Amino acid sequence: MSLIVQKFGGSSVADAEGINRVARRVIETKNAGHDVVVVVSAMGDTTDDLLDLANQVTPEGPAREMDMLLSSGERISMALLAMAIDAQGGSAVSFTGSQAGMITDALHGRARIVEVSPARVRRAIDRGMVAIVAGFQGMSKDSNNITTMGRGGSDTTAVALAAALGADVCEIYTDVDGVYSADPRVVPSAHKLAQVSSEEMLELAANGAKILHLRCVEYARRFGVPLHVRSSFSHHEGTWIVPSPDDKIHLQEGEPLEQPIVAGVAHDLSEAKVTIIGVPDIPGKAAEIFGVIAGANANIDMIVQNVSTAGSGRTDISFTVPISEGQAALEALHAAQESIGFADIDYNEEIGKLSLVGAGMRSNPGVSHTFFKALSDNGVNVDMISTSEIRISVVTHADRLAKAVEAVHTAFGLDSSESATVYGGTGR
Amino acid sequence: MSLIVQKFGGSSVADAEGINRVARRVIETKNAGHDVVVVVSAMGDTTDDLLDLANQVTPEGPAREMDMLLSSGERISMALLAMAIDAQGGSAVSFTGSQAGMITDALHGRARIVEVSPARVRRAIDRGMVAIVAGFQGMSKDSNNITTMGRGGSDTTAVALAAALGADVCEIYTDVDGVYSADPRVVPSAHKLAQVSSEEMLELAANGAKILHLRCVEYARRFGVPLHVRSSFSHHEGTWIVPSPDDKIHLQEGEPLEQPIVAGVAHDLSEAKVTIIGVPDIPGKAAEIFGVIAGANANIDMIVQNVSTAGSGRTDISFTVPISEGQAALEALHAAQESIGFADIDYNEEIGKLSLVGAGMRSNPGVSHTFFKALSDNGVNVDMISTSEIRISVVTHADRLAKAVEAVHTAFGLDSSESATVYGGTGR
Numbered sequence: 001m002s003l004i005v006q007k008f009g010g011s012s013v014a015d016a017e018g019i020n021r022v023a024r025r026v027i028e029t030k031n032a033g034h035d036v037v038v039v040v041s042a043m044g045d046t047t048d049d050l051l052d053l054a055n056q057v058t059p060e061g062p063a064r065e066m067d068m069l070l071s072s073g074e075r076i077s078m079a080l081l082a083m084a085i086d087a088q089g090g091s092a093v094s095f096t097g098s099q100a101g102m103i104t105d106a107l108h109g110r111a112r113i114v115e116v117s118p119a120r121v122r123r124a125i126d127r128g129m130v131a132i133v134a135g136f137q138g139m140s141k142d143s144n145n146i147t148t149m150g151r152g153g154s155d156t157t158a159v160a161l162a163a164a165l166g167a168d169v170c171e172i173y174t175d176v177d178g179v180y181s182a183d184p185r186v187v188p189s190a191h192k193l194a195q196v197s198s199e200e201m202l203e204l205a206a207n208g209a210k211i212l213h214l215r216c217v218e219y220a221r222r223f224g225v226p227l228h229v230r231s232s233f234s235h236h237e238g239t240w241i242v243p244s245p246d247d248k249i250h251l252q253e254g255e256p257l258e259q260p261i262v263a264g265v266a267h268d269l270s271e272a273k274v275t276i277i278g279v280p281d282i283p284g285k286a287a288e289i290f291g292v293i294a295g296a297n298a299n300i301d302m303i304v305q306n307v308s309t310a311g312s313g314r315t316d317i318s319f320t321v322p323i324s325e326g327q328a329a330l331e332a333l334h335a336a337q338e339s340i341g342f343a344d345i346d347y348n349e350e351i352g353k354l355s356l357v358g359a360g361m362r363s364n365p366g367v368s369h370t371f372f373k374a375l376s377d378n379g380v381n382v383d384m385i386s387t388s389e390i391r392i393s394v395v396t397h398a399d400r401l402a403k404a405v406e407a408v409h410t411a412f413g414l415d416s417s418e419s420a421t422v423y424g425g426t427g428r
Numbered sequence: 429m430s431l432i433v434q435k436f437g438g439s440s441v442a443d444a445e446g447i448n449r450v451a452r453r454v455i456e457t458k459n460a461g462h463d464v465v466v467v468v469s470a471m472g473d474t475t476d477d478l479l480d481l482a483n484q485v486t487p488e489g490p491a492r493e494m495d496m497l498l499s500s501g502e503r504i505s506m507a508l509l510a511m512a513i514d515a516q517g518g519s520a521v522s523f524t525g526s527q528a529g530m531i532t533d534a535l536h537g538r539a540r541i542v543e544v545s546p547a548r549v550r551r552a553i554d555r556g557m558v559a560i561v562a563g564f565q566g567m568s569k570d571s572n573n574i575t576t577m578g579r580g581g582s583d584t585t586a587v588a589l590a591a592a593l594g595a596d597v598c599e600i601y602t603d604v605d606g607v608y609s610a611d612p613r614v615v616p617s618a619h620k621l622a623q624v625s626s627e628e629m630l631e632l633a634a635n636g637a638k639i640l641h642l643r644c645v646e647y648a649r650r651f652g653v654p655l656h657v658r659s660s661f662s663h664h665e666g667t668w669i670v671p672s673p674d675d676k677i678h679l680q681e682g683e684p685l686e687q688p689i690v691a692g693v694a695h696d697l698s699e700a701k702v703t704i705i706g707v708p709d710i711p712g713k714a715a716e717i718f719g720v721i722a723g724a725n726a727n728i729d730m731i732v733q734n735v736s737t738a739g740s741g742r743t744d745i746s747f748t749v750p751i752s753e754g755q756a757a758l759e760a761l762h763a764a765q766e767s768i769g770f771a772d773i774d775y776n777e778e779i780g781k782l783s784l785v786g787a788g789m790r791s792n793p794g795v796s797h798t799f800f801k802a803l804s805d806n807g808v809n810v811d812m813i814s815t816s817e818i819r820i821s822v823v824t825h826a827d828r829l830a831k832a833v834e835a836v837h838t839a840f841g842l843d844s845s846e847s848a849t850v851y852g853g854t855g856r
Contacts, residue, residue, distance in 0.1 A: 019485055050504065057447055061507075061508075061510075062511060065511050076478065080493075082489075082493040083490060086490050087489070094493060096496075144527070
């Protein structure tokens, strides 16, 4: 018997039918002999509807009151789920964020968890009940105001509770089967990953894989909570996200114990490329530039600085920012053009980023050769390159991105015609 | 400068426009130099919508979870109102029932207030802010669960807060101008009462006047809180409900200090009459019968026992119960027919109750004569009679009720062609 935290998103509890389906799922788990803690998001579009309502009143409501408003959504879904479980013969009790001891800082709208004291949740479990906790919300430590945690908040609530309760696993239920070796909409032959390490998942999420919020994966990794991403519409095993590669477990008979070199290919079309042309090649200029960008609250991802053309004393600096923050960055740069003394700016939203992620890269030097060969063989022109210990990312033209993702996916033997654990880079 | 508690019901905050109108109203009061605490109900049909949702999941949800569900409605309206006040240049902060210190017993769905500790509300006022409190909800003393107070809950919240904060007045905003001398839909010439005492209002409310919930009037009377019932759609003075007749104040110039004998005429079509025929006229039978009714959770209102027909040794007992509880009462009685030993039961839903209410009755013996003369002059047949110190009620046939109300209203000079304070019973 183990303690399982199950998180269900808004699409899983969008209506009474969904709530009843989730209730059945929870009761099945409970009847299998496990203790169950459930974290729910607001029903379907509830949060958006509440935001619309707020906008009708004022476009800029005080953050504290926005949190008071938005936090009501989970209270509805969790109470209904408790009723559904009760109606199906189970026994459940629901708790608001503050009742569940989710103590946060006072940053309304994007509160961070500072402490989790789930005494009431624990008592409910000990009494044999299913504890249902409102996701996405907490109570600020000093002011005792209701706070919300922003995007991915409910996933974070689930992981934080799992960590505080010492749960054996935190199951994140979603509308897909799990984490794939690439976006199946781009690569039809992509296969579901049985397991992936936290650091790999972090790189995948940070580089375009939408399935899990970065924050929840970071939290799970820090506290050593195993995540199991799976579908609320099927009983198939999903993808296990294990805190470290050593935790990867032997799943099926006959599966090699050795791990695949690469986990998957992520892609991202949400960034734009900014090239600052003719920057005086003297110390401190880069710092000046990135200071300006930071001042505009734009988040820089990749950075490339070319060597200065011989004798010109000038160089070009390229970097990528989210398209949504591009204009702010440009305005800030133009405003600082004189002081920085650069010649011109080139701005391009027609780019795409491809990232190959795999913990095995560390020990497999052949990877980059296979990677770039696959791109060149398929006529994909590489614009920028950045790497981490377990990732290679390139920026290419947006039109070529899908082709590039497919080519790399195939080159590393990730296509599902082959087993999920066959090694990539056989051509090395 | 005084402290004013203002309560706005669901119809006043049904949409963004209503919320903005209420916000203007609150700011006006604040700008007039008063401290303001606002109690709000859920928006329009929110509570009904939540109940529908719950019914889709299960017809019988656990009471604790129903309260968790229903209490979310006020959190939405109060947060939106706080935003609206902020947007209009005011400064407001909203509090849930538990944040406002509304401590109740653990009777979910019909919780009673056991303690009010509005420390946070007080701090907000002292900081010059408008404090907005969720009506209808609290937190149970021992279990710290969210509770709701049932029908009239928000009015009770407002009065309880006014009492705990020592407010000068509790304004109950509604969609009518105030309390009338009779239901204007039945008596077009009914006039708005400038003032009415708590005990008069209690009798009026208990006998069919829907405007205020009995419980809130009782609470206001017990704690000496002056109520001011008025419209949220106009700035007219409404009706003041003063804790005792002695508190009645001289409102307009030239108004006689003496109070009118009768305040108004209430009517009620929601009751049925049960007559138990041929009850053995021996001690304890009535007790048996009413024990059976109580066992069926039916609330008895009026009771009449006729003298037993000479020599028969049997008598008839009549009483009224809410139509909604009539069937339960009948079934319980039929089940007990043998043990009680009565002959038959007559059940009649085609009845109406008329009640004349006025503190002045005590000292004016002529009232009943005027009352019954008005009824007989208008061919109204009286079926049952019951009286209190300040009330006379009669049951008549439902078809005659409207006529009877008009006749009595006129006989006591309550028609608005005359002043609200002209004495009734001039014919005495």
